[in-house]
Amino acid sequence: MMGAGLFLSVIFSGDVMASVAANQVFAPWNDPKETPLIEFRGVTKRFGDFTAIDDLSINIYEKEFFALLGPSGCGKTTMMRMLAGFETPTEGEIILAGQDIAPVPPNKRAVNMMFQSYALFPHLSIEDNIAFGLKREGMPKNDIADRVAEMLRLTRLEKFARRKPHQISGGQKQRVALARSLAKAPKLLLLDEPLGALDKKLRQDTQFELMDIQEKTGTTFVIVTHDQEEAMTVASRVAVMDHGKLMQVATPDRLYENPENVYVADFIGDVNLIEGTARKTGEGSYEINWCERTPPLKSTSDTVLSSGQGCTIAIRPEKVSISSEKPEEADNAVQGKIIDIAYLGNLSTYHVKLANGQMVKAQTANTRRISRRSFTWDDDVWLSWTATAGVLLKG
Amino acid sequence: MKYTLLNATAALALTATGALAQEVRVYNWSDYIDEDLLTQFEEETGYDLIYDVFDSNELLETKMLAGGSGYDVVVPSATFLQRQISVGAFQPLDYDMLPNASNLWDDISDRTDQYDPDSEYSVNYMWGTTGIGYNIGKVEEALGEDAPVDSWALVFDPANMAKLAECGVYFLDAPTEMIPAALNYIGEDPDSHDPEVIAKAESVFAGVRPYIQKFHSSEYINALANGDICVAVGWSGDVFQAQYSADEADNGQEIDYSIPVEGAQMWFDQMAIPEDAPNPEGAHAFINFILDAENSAAATNYVWYASGNFAAQQYIDPEILDYPAVYPDEETLANLFTTRPYDARVQRVVTRLWTKIKSGT
Amino acid sequence: MKRLLIAVPYFWLLALFLVPFLIVFKISLSDVALARPPYFPQWQFEEGWSALTDYLRALDFENFWFLSTDDLYWKAYLSSLRIAVVATFFTLLVGFPIAYGMARAPLEWRPTLMMLVILPFWTSFLIRVYAWIGILSGEGYLNQFLMWLGVIQDPLIILNTNVAVYIGIVYTYLPFMILPIYSALEKLDESLLEAAEDLGCSRFTAFWLVTFPLSKQGIIAGCFLVFIPTIGEFVIPSLLGGSSTLMIGKVLWEEFFNNRDWPVASAVAVVLLLILIIPIILFQRNEQKNREAEG
Structure with missing residues (x-):
């Protein structure tokens, strides 16, 4: 767990330290002088009538831990398989280290993949699995032994070297798969739902371990996952995909705080979405009419909207305050009735129904014991938030 | 009331046994009867006839030696019959039930006496010879007009066989037919049971072995008829069957059969009743039915083998009756030889020799 | 219970x-x-x-002693073994690609393909072997076809040779080879091959290093299922083989039917069984290993 703190700091350093020293921050995507390791240029992939990837462009930089996030069928696995060489783009090109990789077969690419099923060779021992790729390279025997030992050490599998895959646990298999795919020291490592088969506790530990290993080896990781928590935890940047299109590419915090569209806002974390029409009141500030006979909501926004344009306010539940009296000086305050309370231990989420039927969630930290909770079911309460709390999105 | 019940039971019992008794099971060689005779037998006698066929004496013999075959009438060749009699496989015939036995041909019965003295266990069904079937045109093409088609030299002289190999020669895969023929060809006793004499047959086959396309006991019928081969050592009736097929097909192949002048083996297929036959009465009825002059003639007219039935001759097709290859003349008949069954020790020598001749091992 | x-x-x-x-x-x-x-x-x-x-x-034990005095018997055993080994090899050569194709076929086709493999069993074995006579004979379909193509001028002599015996055995026992290999290949996770390619294998080396070893159990099972009955095969060599095709099944037949020597025939059968017991035990071991690996 020591590693966890370390990596969290690495991951979030982008934001934490941004104001301090921009040149020390790991954010090559912000540096126009950096050349990306991987470039997708207008890539489209069709299977018959079905378009899996739709005119997609994306840059991934060296040493990044890049996550492709989306529901199943969004095209993220197809992207990964194109990188590995198991699929070829129908249109567009994929550049790896300045070279178009379309004509390069999978076995000639400096890319390795960790399969969702791990795809360990059942007839080979753990060490032979790890040595498999090295032997294909024609590496001298001694070097292979050293490299395998190194990989076993890295993944803490020394004790299991001579076992067969069916003789070890799921978590151990996962580490063997990782060790095997890292053994060849690829420029790029692809991880297809690497933690999908593990139970939750083990998954969390392994997430940090993955980050640890990524850091130690300095390899560029591209991970495919449908689990947003996993993506947010491990990745330096996350690409949210839907129906073969890129919805947003950003660091986890930006993705959460500044979703660019309703899809991303809704997909990442918990959110209240309130639809309405915008009216510009000043530079970057708007009033949104969302319900008749109720005052408009105030919101600031970087997104430029014209008056009368349809829009959606996205507000995270933890940014909504709950009180029994109407709060003074709040930018936005609405009244409603508590319909449901979700007790999460450290937090409670209140599901509040407004007069027009709109449900809004508010989250508070449980700083007091439950018996002394201020609100209960069917209480009439006020919900309030500041003009900067929400994000104003088009549509 | 009591009376009726008793009657009913008796009637029931009668039908039960009657149903069993009505079945007659016959085991004969394949393609060896005019099948119209089978339905005719059922109509005349009221028995249900179950007619099965076999194609080798060995198969029949194994059933006879094991016992419990379930057949009422079987038709082994005389040499095999003799051995089977000695192990008690057959029951003596009841001549009171075979009035048609008077139709039998004494000349044939005299010859079968060596296998079954006084026809105690069997009567002759048909008889024939083992000779040479050939394609007239193809043999002439290979060997010229003077081809020795009436001599064993045709198939045992390597000079002739070398020329015939091109058009194809089959031998019977039956050592008890082929080895006596070879011994006869080199002037030895064809019926010798002396292993040293029998061994002499090897050299006869060794000379011609490379020219023999196949050893088989039935395929030669079709092969001759189609013109795939030009010569086959085979059984008279089989060759006639090939001749008939070729005529029917009108394929330009002209087949004939010859009994070599050196002599040929004469064999007899005998009807007999297994010792454990379920229905001896039915068996006698079937034999008696076949011994009927007209029925016997019908069978011969169909399969072209000579009948052991003298009275039948008046009904036999003159074409067959006057064909010396089927009914040999006195001179040829005198030249025919018969063989006796080998005992186990000699049989082993013969089988082993035959394997060596065929496979070289 | x-x-x-x-x-x-x-x-x-x-x-x-x-x-x-x-x-x-x-x-x-x-x-x-x-x-x-x-x-x-x-x-x-x-x-x-x-x-x-x-x-x-x-x-x-006189009869067993007798078997050792005549070279016919051990030659026949050896010849049967040789024919069985060669025939098994060719059955594998033909059967593996078929099993492989089946296992790689779209899922919805597989039951149909499986059916097609099993279908010949619906016809009598004897009739199917007889049919080969019609195909392989001098004026048979194969020769007619080849001559029509102009590949050959004179008909090939195949029938009544060992080649015909091999063809007959391969044809007859093919399903016994295909089914176990298919069931091994079907279980094979496609991602294993992708992983092998990903780690630097060409398609061929991936086959050799992954597909082949993982279907090994099926291959071994298939080979035994073909090899064991082939050694004692009688019908195929007698119908398709020539006079010089020496197999122990035929020798057994001759002992039993021609020589009427049941004791020697039985001795031949007992020795044949003893010879077969070795591969049968090996086969059982393989099966057990298989089950353990799966369990």
Whole structure:
């Protein structure tokens, strides 16, 4: 767990330290002088009538831990398989280290993949699995032994070297798969739902371990996952995909705080979405009419909207305050009735129904014991938030 | 009331046994009867006839030696019959039930006496010879007009066989037919049971072995008829069957059969009743039915083998009756030889020799 | 109840293997005789114990000794082994690609393909072997076809040669080879091959290093299922083989039918079984290993 703190700091350093020293921050995507390791240029992939990837462009930089996030069928696995060489783009090109990789077969690419099923060779021992790729390279025997030992050490599998895959646990298999795919020291490592088969506790530990290993080896990781928590935890940047299109590419915090569209806002974390029409009141500030006979909501926004344009306010539940009296000086305050309370231990989420039927969630930290909770079911309460709390999105 | 019940039971019992008794099971060689005779037998006698066929004496013999075959009438060749009699496989015939036995041909019965003295266990069904079937045109093409088609030299002289190999020669895969023929060809006793004499047959086959396309006991019928081969050592009736097929097909192949002048083996297929036959009465009825002059003639007219039935001759097709290859003349008949069954020790020598001749091992 | 269930396969083994084998073995110890049945001595239950000891004393291993005195027998065993090995190899050569194709076929086709493999069993084995005579003979379909193509001028002589025997065996036993290999290949996770390619294998080396070793159990099972019955095969060599095709099945037939020597025939059968027991045990081991690996 020591590693966890370390990596969290690495991951979030982008934001934490941004104001301090921009040149020390790991954010090559912000540096126009950096050349990306991987470039997708207008890539489209069709299977018959079905378009899996739709005119997609994306840059991934060296040493990044890049996550492709989306529901199943969004095209993220197809992207990964194109990188590995198991699929070829129908249109567009994929550049790896300045070279178009379309004509390069999978076995000639400096890319390795960790399969969702791990795809360990059942007839080979753990060490032979790890040595498999090295032997294909024609590496001298001694070097292979050293490299395998190194990989076993890295993944803490020394004790299991001579076992067969069916003789070890799921978590151990996962580490063997990782060790095997890292053994060849690829420029790029692809991880297809690497933690999908593990139970939750083990998954969390392994997430940090993955980050640890990524850091130690300095390899560029591209991970495919449908689990947003996993993506947010491990990745330096996350690409949210839907129906073969890129919805947003950003660091986890930006993705959460500044979703660019309703899809991303809704997909990442918990959110209240309130639809309405915008009216510009000043530079970057708007009033949104969302319900008749109720005052408009105030919101600031970087997104430029014209008056009368349809829009959606996205507000995270933890940014909504709950009180029994109407709060003074709040930018936005609405009244409603508590319909449901979700007790999460450290937090409670209140599901509040407004007069027009709109449900809004508010989250508070449980700083007091439950018996002394201020609100209960069917209480009439006020919900309030500041003009900067929400994000104003088009549509 | 009591009376009726008793009657009913008796009637029931009668039908039960009657149903069993009505079945007659016959085991004969394949393609060896005019099948119209089978339905005719059922109509005349009221028995249900179950007619099965076999194609080798060995198969029949194994059933006879094991016992419990379930057949009422079987038709082994005389040499095999003799051995089977000695192990008690057959029951003596009841001549009171075979009035048609008077139709039998004494000349044939005299010859079968060596296998079954006084026809105690069997009567002759048909008889024939083992000779040479050939394609007239193809043999002439290979060997010229003077081809020795009436001599064993045709198939045992390597000079002739070398020329015939091109058009194809089959031998019977039956050592008890082929080895006596070879011994006869080199002037030895064809019926010798002396292993040293029998061994002499090897050299006869060794000379011609490379020219023999196949050893088989039935395929030669079709092969001759189609013109795939030009010569086959085979059984008279089989060759006639090939001749008939070729005529029917009108394929330009002209087949004939010859009994070599050196002599040929004469064999007899005998009807007999297994010792454990379920229905001896039915068996006698079937034999008696076949011994009927007209029925016997019908069978011969169909399969072209000579009948052991003298009275039948008046009904036999003159074409067959006057064909010396089927009914040999006195001179040829005198030249025919018969063989006796080998005992186990000699049989082993013969089988082993035959394997060596065929496979070289 | 559970014991009863365990007893069933043992009863099966006893009734269908051990008892018949003991009968054959007993006959192999007796002497040929002109009698019904044609061997000696016999013992009837009602003759009692003293007769039994006389009976047992009369049994001996003479027939096995006899088998060693004539080179025919060991030559026939060797020749059968050779034919079985060669035929098994060719069956594998033909069967593996078929099994591979089936396992790689779209899922919805597989039941149909499986059906097609099993379909020939619906016709009598004898008829199917006979059909090959029509195909392979001098004027058969194969020669007609090749001559029509102009590949050959004169008909090939295939029928009545060992080549025809191999063709017959490969054809007849092909399903026994395909099915176990197919079931091994079907279980093979496609991602293993992708992983192998990803780690630097060409398609061919991936096949050789992954597909082949993982289908090994199926290959071994298939080979035994073909090899074991082929050694004793009688019908195929007698219908398609030539006079010089030497196989122990034919020798057995001749001992039994031509020589009427049931004791020697039984001895041949017992020795054949002893020869087969080695591959049968190996096969069982392989199966067990298979189950353990899966378990």
